[in-house]
Amino acid sequence: MIKPTCEDTFLLKKRNLKNDYFSFTFKPYVPVKKCKPGHFLQLQLPNSDVYFRRPFSIASVDSNGSIEIIFKIFGEGTVLLANLAKGDKVNLLGPLGVPFKFPKKNEQTIIIAGGVGFPPLMYLAVEMIAKGHDPKSIHFFYGGRTTDDIIEKTRLNKLGVNFYPVTEDGSFGVKGLVTKPVEEFIKSSNSNMRIFSCGPTGMLKAADAIGLKYNIPGQLSLEAPMPCGFGICLGCVKEKTDGTHARVCCDGPVFEIGEIII
Amino acid sequence: MKLDLKVKIAGVELANPLMTASGCCGYGEELADIFPLSKLGALVSKSITLNPRLGHPPPRTAETTSGMLNAIGLANVGIDKFVTDKIPFLKKQKTKIIVNVAGSKLEEYVEVCSRLNDIECVDMIELNISCPNVDEGGMEFGADPIMTEKSLKAVKKVFNRPVIAKLSPNVTSIVQIAKAAEQGGADAFSVINTLLGMVVDAETWHTKITNNKGGLSGPAIKPVALQMVHAVYSNSSLPIIGIGGIRSTSDVIEFLLCGATAVQIGTGLFIDPMLIVKIEKELKQYMKRKKCNSIYDLIGKVRKY
Numbered sequence: 001m002i003k004p005t006c007e008d009t010f011l012l013k014k015r016n017l018k019n020d021y022f023s024f025t026f027k028p029y030v031p032v033k034k035c036k037p038g039h040f041l042q043l044q045l046p047n048s049d050v051y052f053r054r055p056f057s058i059a060s061v062d063s064n065g066s067i068e069i070i071f072k073i074f075g076e077g078t079v080l081l082a083n084l085a086k087g088d089k090v091n092l093l094g095p096l097g098v099p100f101k102f103p104k105k106n107e108q109t110i111i112i113a114g115g116v117g118f119p120p121l122m123y124l125a126v127e128m129i130a131k132g133h134d135p136k137s138i139h140f141f142y143g144g145r146t147t148d149d150i151i152e153k154t155r156l157n158k159l160g161v162n163f164y165p166v167t168e169d170g171s172f173g174v175k176g177l178v179t180k181p182v183e184e185f186i187k188s189s190n191s192n193m194r195i196f197s198c199g200p201t202g203m204l205k206a207a208d209a210i211g212l213k214y215n216i217p218g219q220l221s222l223e224a225p226m227p228c229g230f231g232i233c234l235g236c237v238k239e240k241t242d243g244t245h246a247r248v249c250c251d252g253p254v255f256e257i258g259e260i261i262i
Numbered sequence: 263m264k265l266d267l268k269v270k271i272a273g274v275e276l277a278n279p280l281m282t283a284s285g286c287c288g289y290g291e292e293l294a295d296i297f298p299l300s301k302l303g304a305l306v307s308k309s310i311t312l313n314p315r316l317g318h319p320p321p322r323t324a325e326t327t328s329g330m331l332n333a334i335g336l337a338n339v340g341i342d343k344f345v346t347d348k349i350p351f352l353k354k355q356k357t358k359i360i361v362n363v364a365g366s367k368l369e370e371y372v373e374v375c376s377r378l379n380d381i382e383c384v385d386m387i388e389l390n391i392s393c394p395n396v397d398e399g400g401m402e403f404g405a406d407p408i409m410t411e412k413s414l415k416a417v418k419k420v421f422n423r424p425v426i427a428k429l430s431p432n433v434t435s436i437v438q439i440a441k442a443a444e445q446g447g448a449d450a451f452s453v454i455n456t457l458l459g460m461v462v463d464a465e466t467w468h469t470k471i472t473n474n475k476g477g478l479s480g481p482a483i484k485p486v487a488l489q490m491v492h493a494v495y496s497n498s499s500l501p502i503i504g505i506g507g508i509r510s511t512s513d514v515i516e517f518l519l520c521g522a523t524a525v526q527i528g529t530g531l532f533i534d535p536m537l538i539v540k541i542e543k544e545l546k547q548y549m550k551r552k553k554c555n556s557i558y559d560l561i562g563k564v565r566k567y
């Protein structure tokens with residue numbers, strides 16, 4: 001476990017990616033070197049009536065000491081967050097949680113992303129490539145309701161990964177749910193594979209089921225309301241398949257396929 | 263005279279009046295990753311029961327205006343694992359250790375407390391007779407003066423160090439319960455545990471936690487807690503540990519003025535894990551400014567109309 005720290009930082013860059021999606025970059029962020037794909041931050045909001053901090057997966061870090069999160073406006077907390085202006089001070093607690101375990105270099109990596117589950121998986125792909133994984137061994141399935149839910153296309157394309165966009169209404173990429181093209185890919189491949197997924201509950205359930213059905217190992221990054229984010233309140237637990245409870249914030253948020261009842 | 267934050271609870275000297283609240287710091291391990299626990303006056307463990315408890319199924323917390331509702335349901339490792347897995351860590355910490363004990367039957371309380379009697383590093387027990395989140399026991403004990411007195415008497419027989427009674431606000435008269443606890447041999451009071459509450463979603467018509475009702479904590483409950491601390495202070499000479507919604511140095515001072523000798527911080531740690539370290543520093547600055555040398559210059563000094 002990495003020891004988290006509480007750091008004051010400033011909003012350096014604010015980008016409205018698409019409709020309700022925003023990218024925020026904070027600087028200075030000293031612990032960048034400790035950050036890994038799958039880690040998250042607890043961000044303190046400027047209004048204390050909204051009491052809890054809000055967890056955000058790390059979307060990218062820059063060795064110059066800045067850190068990026070990507071979020072969608074959804075509820076009170078993110079509305080307040082979206083109202084922050086460049087230069088505003090924010091307190092970040094982190095890095096928190098258990099990060100992803102990198103796949104082996106000879107494995108085909110199947111990434112199943114949806115909605116705001118996208119940022120930690122993009123971070124994973126970036127770091128894998130930086131560590132020498134062939135971009136073509138990464139198969140990035142990215143699902144949304146419409147084309148408006150698929151963000152940062154250019155960024156993904158630049159990475160050189162295999163990019164499979166899927167939308168429910170067919171407004172971009174293949175029409176339908178991601179699970180179908182994922183299963184088709186799995187059936188057509190005879191390499192060793194590993195699955196990584198983060199997204200809405202339905203998608204996680206499907207990714208978990210696919211992993212179990214085809215006996216492909218992998219990891220899922222889960223979400224839960226988090227009063228504390230570092231293990232002291234027991235408020236974020238999920239039920240495990242072995243009948244015990246796991247804290248999403250510090251036993252996860254990244255869990256093995258088959259480990260949690262989703 | 264030198265400025266000094268030391269206070270005494272039932273003869274146990276604390277480096278400062280700032281403690282963690284039960285259920286809001288686990289068994290101390292996670293907070294120790296963030297700051298040295300020697301900064302605390304005392305660490306109060308999660309409620310320990312005779313048998314391990316999983317607690318209620320999730321979701322078991324919900325955010326509220328200026329606070330939160332929880333029905334964790336006394337999830338804990340149980341006394342056996344607590345002794346083997348958690349005590350070795352706690353023993354090494356340079357702070358006072360208070361173990362919070364809960365149960366659903368009197369015999370369970372007694373059994374756990376007698377086990378703790380043999381463990382030297384346990385400085386005090388805090389008796390949770392006020393948990394709103396279990397079907398039997400917990401609050402039932404603390405809502406009935408006869409049961410309150412009886413449980414304190416029984417526990418005092420098996421534990422030879424101070425016992426703090428943690429009182430529930432969910433009663434008609436907290437003073438009556440405090441007096442019963444004092445009669446039973448309590449050495450101090452913790453005031454208050456959470457207030458019973460409910461959170462509902464207007465869109466889905468659903469309650470937001472599986473237990474449907476839960477305990478309210480955070481800034482929303484501070485005025486209730488202050489009044490109860492003051493009421494107990496006015497009716498008993500035992501030391502009081504004030505709890506409820508503390509998130510700043512001025513909140514701590516308000517509790518001291520109303521009669522608390524020390525305070526506990528719970529939900530506030532979720533939002534700012536460094537809160538106690540921050541308050542410790544600011545408290546000294548405040549005392550300098552107000553020309554107080556000791557915490558005792560503040561205790562009970564509220565000016566009333």
Ligand SMILES: Cc1cc2nc3c(=O)[nH]c(=O)nc-3n(C[C@H](O)[C@H](O)[C@H](O)COP(=O)(O)O)c2cc1C
Binds near residue numbers: 336479526528
């Ligand atoms: C998540 C959570 C778990 C708690 N668990 C316990 C517990 O196990 N035993 C106990 O005596 N009090 C428990 N409490 C109550 C706190 O110790 C404290 O009395 C209450 O939260 C009010 O203080 P606060 O507003 O500073 O949080 C819990 C509170 C919270 C929020």
Ligand code: FES
Binds near residue numbers: 225227231234236249
């Ligand atoms: S959010 Fe508090 S234990 Fe996970």
